[in-house]
Amino acid sequence: MSDEHxxxxxxxxxxxxxxxxxxxVGIYGLLFALGWLYLYFFVFxxxxxxxx
Amino acid sequence: MIESxxxxxxxxxxxxxxxAIAAGMAVMQALSRANLDLPWRTAKMYYLSVTAHxxxxxxxxxxxxxxxxxxxxxxxxxxRPIAQRKLAWGSFxxxxxxxxxxxxxxxxNKATVLYTFYPPLKAHPAFYIGAALLVIGxxxxxxxxxxxxxxxxxxxxxxxxxxPVHGYLATxxxxxxxxxxxxxxxxxxxxxxxxxxxxxxxxxxxxILFWWFGHPLVYFWLLPAYVIWYTxxxxxAGGKLFSDPLARLVFVLFIVLxxxxxxxxxxxxxxxxxxxxxxxxxxxxxxxxxxxxxxxxVIASFEIAGRLKGARGYLDWLEExxxxxxxxxxxxxxxxxxxxxGFGGAINASYGMNAMIHNTAWVQGHFHLTVGxxxxxxxxxxxxxxxxxxxxxxxxxxxxxxxxPYLWFGGMLLFSVANHLTGLKGMPxxxxxxxxxxxxxxxxxxxxxxxxxxxxxFLFVSALCFVAVMFGTGLAGKRAPQAxxxxxxxxxxxxxxxxxxxxxxxxxxxxxxxxxxxxxxxIIQHLATERFGARGVPVF
Numbered sequence: 001m002s003d004e005h006x007x008x009x010x011x012x013x014x015x016x017x018x019x020x021x022x023x024x025v026g027i028y029g030l031l032f033a034l035g036w037l038y039l040y041f042f043v044f045x046x047x048x049x050x051x052x
Numbered sequence: 053m054i055e056s057x058x059x060x061x062x063x064x065x066x067x068x069x070x071x072a073i074a075a076g077m078a079v080m081q082a083l084s085r086a087n088l089d090l091p092w093r094t095a096k097m098y099y100l101s102v103t104a105h106x107x108x109x110x111x112x113x114x115x116x117x118x119x120x121x122x123x124x125x126x127x128x129x130x131x132r133p134i135a136q137r138k139l140a141w142g143s144f145x146x147x148x149x150x151x152x153x154x155x156x157x158x159x160x161n162k163a164t165v166l167y168t169f170y171p172p173l174k175a176h177p178a179f180y181i182g183a184a185l186l187v188i189g190x191x192x193x194x195x196x197x198x199x200x201x202x203x204x205x206x207x208x209x210x211x212x213x214x215x216p217v218h219g220y221l222a223t224x225x226x227x228x229x230x231x232x233x234x235x236x237x238x239x240x241x242x243x244x245x246x247x248x249x250x251x252x253x254x255x256x257x258x259x260i261l262f263w264w265f266g267h268p269l270v271y272f273w274l275l276p277a278y279v280i281w282y283t284x285x286x287x288x289a290g291g292k293l294f295s296d297p298l299a300r301l302v303f304v305l306f307i308v309l310x311x312x313x314x315x316x317x318x319x320x321x322x323x324x325x326x327x328x329x330x331x332x333x334x335x336x337x338x339x340x341x342x343x344x345x346x347x348x349x350v351i352a353s354f355e356i357a358g359r360l361k362g363a364r365g366y367l368d369w370l371e372e373x374x375x376x377x378x379x380x381x382x383x384x385x386x387x388x389x390x391x392x393x394g395f396g397g398a399i400n401a402s403y404g405m406n407a408m409i410h411n412t413a414w415v416q417g418h419f420h421l422t423v424g425x426x427x428x429x430x431x432x433x434x435x436x437x438x439x440x441x442x443x444x445x446x447x448x449x450x451x452x453x454x455x456x457p458y459l460w461f462g463g464m465l466l467f468s469v470a471n472h473l474t475g476l477k478g479m480p481x482x483x484x485x486x487x488x489x490x491x492x493x494x495x496x497x498x499x500x501x502x503x504x505x506x507x508x509x510f511l512f513v514s515a516l517c518f519v520a521v522m523f524g525t526g527l528a529g530k531r532a533p534q535a536x537x538x539x540x541x542x543x544x545x546x547x548x549x550x551x552x553x554x555x556x557x558x559x560x561x562x563x564x565x566x567x568x569x570x571x572x573x574x575i576i577q578h579l580a581t582e583r584f585g586a587r588g589v590p591v592f
Contacts, residue, residue, distance in 0.1 A: 018352035
């Protein structure tokens with residue numbers, strides 16, 4: 001069932017940057033920051049802090 | 053075949069059994085959330101099941117799995133049998149005795165104190181003594197692992213520590229540092245109090261000591277999952293680890309940063325000054341960094357796997373990954389869920405915003421994404437990979453194994469997203485009557501609780517599939533020789549790069565200094581105040 005037995009015997013060279021990974025992590029970082037800012041400005045600030 | 057096979061299997065079977073019982077407790081809570089008028093539905097049963105679910109899943113399932121996997125890692129990665137096998141077996145039985153005592157106390161309704169066992173909620177002494185024995189057993193495991201490493205190092209003074217062992221040494225250091233706190237709480241405060249030797253207990257001090265342990269406990273769960281992500285899954289995917297030194301850096305950062313963070317669970321507690329809470333808040337935000345590094349390194353390893361199979365575009369390598377292999381899909385789905393959980397964690401750790409979600413359903417939504425999926429689903433994936441090899445049997449009920457991770461993923465999204473949203477609307481966590489007698493505010497929560505209950509049912513079915521596959525494989529799997537246990541190779545051998553990351557003694561010193569800086573003065577400050585203590589409150 002495991003794929004580990006199908007490792008290629010002659011591997012093509014892996015060079016350069018992992019561009020797909022950079023794209024995924026970059027998009028995640030952007031969503032992370034936007035999500036945090038959304039909750040801060042549109043949920044937390046309108047409710048106000050516990051102590052003025 | 054590894055020599056410590058029986059030892060590893062003994063630990064795994066305890067873990068899987070605890071998981072099965074805890075899953076049964078979870079579905080009772082899920083159905084209770086749907087407000088169904090079930091015959092056994094009482095507040096007493098609800099809180100008993102919350103306690104049992106939390107303790108059995110978060111402490112017993114995880115600890116035994118981590119110990120069992122640790123023995124496999126030590127023997128295979130170091131290439132020699134583990135040291136002091138009698139001590140290893142003794143530690144297993146001590147931890148098992150502790151587990152039996154804890155389970156008895158909870159299931160016989162003598163310890164309905166929830167997984168956090170905050171005083172003045174008071175449990176039977178067997179609960180605290182059992183918890184202490186579990187920790188003592190785990191310390192024995194730590195010593196066996198460290199001794200095995202030392203003997204290997206003496207025989208191979210110039211060799212780099214194998215990455216899986218490096219990760220496990222980090223796990224052990226984090227665990228030892230963390231359990232100092234809970235050992236102090238249980239031995240000095242809770243056991244004497246539960247035995248009647250002391251009449252009153254200091255709840256604030258107990259909470260400080262609990263969270264000294266409680267948050268690094270998260271990394272005790274997570275680091276072995278990271279070991280699997282870095283050293284097993286890339287190979288299962290057909291690729292190589294993108295960067296060995298980055299992985300080592302991540303483990304070292306966790307050693308240093310895991311423990312001085314506990315006050316972010318106590319932002320709303322009295323007894324701890326604001327400045328110290330802010331210090332812990334900063335430390336907690338720093339710890340997001342190694343997890344982001346992990347996401348990058350592991351996804352890049354998957355990209356390597358896809359490209360080795362011929363992918364050339366930006367994202368077409370995703371299609372080349374073995375999504376039908378549960379050993380891979382479990383981890384990949386766990387990582388996706390963990391990305392969401394990491395976002396929630398950043399809100400929890402934000403000093404001001406924490407008040408918005410503190411002790412709400414958001415929190416249970418959050419930790420079901422982290423420990424409940426990033427860790428638990430990874431462990432399930434590792435079990436699909438490892439158990440056939442340890443048993444020399446083929447995986448039984450493989451169709452169930454293939455669908456189980458997806459059921460868990462879908463169920464957890466329903467459960468956790470619903471809990472995050474109801475939490476933002478103010479729904480408290482750990483409440484039996486969440487309709488608050490029909491109040492208008494509580495009406496807003498009702499849709500969410502129904503969705504969360506549906507998610508819980510999905511999760512229960514998924515858990516049943518996992519347990520069926522495991523016991524099916526153990527009892528009836530077809531005997532057949534399996535591939536050896538081998539770990540992923542890095543794209544480039546580390547050679548002598550960043551050798552400082554292997555100097556565990558140095559990182560222990562840095563970590564101890566940070567723990568002292570984070571806890572010594574606040575505890576002294578607290579002890580210097582006038583304290584009155586509280587008598588115990590057995591709720592049911």
